[in-house]
Amino acid sequence: MSAPAPSADDMKQWLKAVAEHEDRGAFGRLFQYFAPRIASFMERGGLNAAEAEEISQETMVAVWRKAALYDPAQAGVSTWVFTIARNLRVDLARKASRTSAGVAAMRELPMRLEASVEDTALASERDARVRSAMATLSPEQATVLRLSFFAEKPHAEIAKELSLPLGTVKSRTRLAMAKIRAILERDQ
Structure with missing residues (x-):
């Protein structure tokens, strides 16, 4: 038998405890x-299980981070939490739309069979800069980044493979990308 659903007051108290005392x-x-x-x-709503789990995890991370922003005069806790989830779902749909539009645009580009010497040199230089930036990452961040971008594995699969929480995989990826971006922008 499952436990009874918490009351609205219980949820408000819990959220207040998160906001005030973590x-x-x-x-x-x-x-x-x-x-x-x-x-x-x-x-x-049409998401596959992995996408639904990802939205769920991201929502709860946002609840932890934004608990202090909750205003009980504006909405109930459930409404507030599900609004965060809905907004993340909309963001996911927009991202998917941009990605598919980008893929469609790439299909319309004429194929170039040969890269110019300049293109090859620039690509080689960029690759060296990225490798150098990757070397500054912690082993944990580097592993997650390699699996995500080079092995093209989704975050949920990486989390399972490394026996890590999904949020940890996402955090490591985000932090690693921010560090690499900062290094590459600094070196330009």
């Missing part, structure tokens, strides 16, 4: 209640 226990209760419901809602 209370992990309260966050755990929020996570336990909302994460499966968000994932289920997203799957019913």
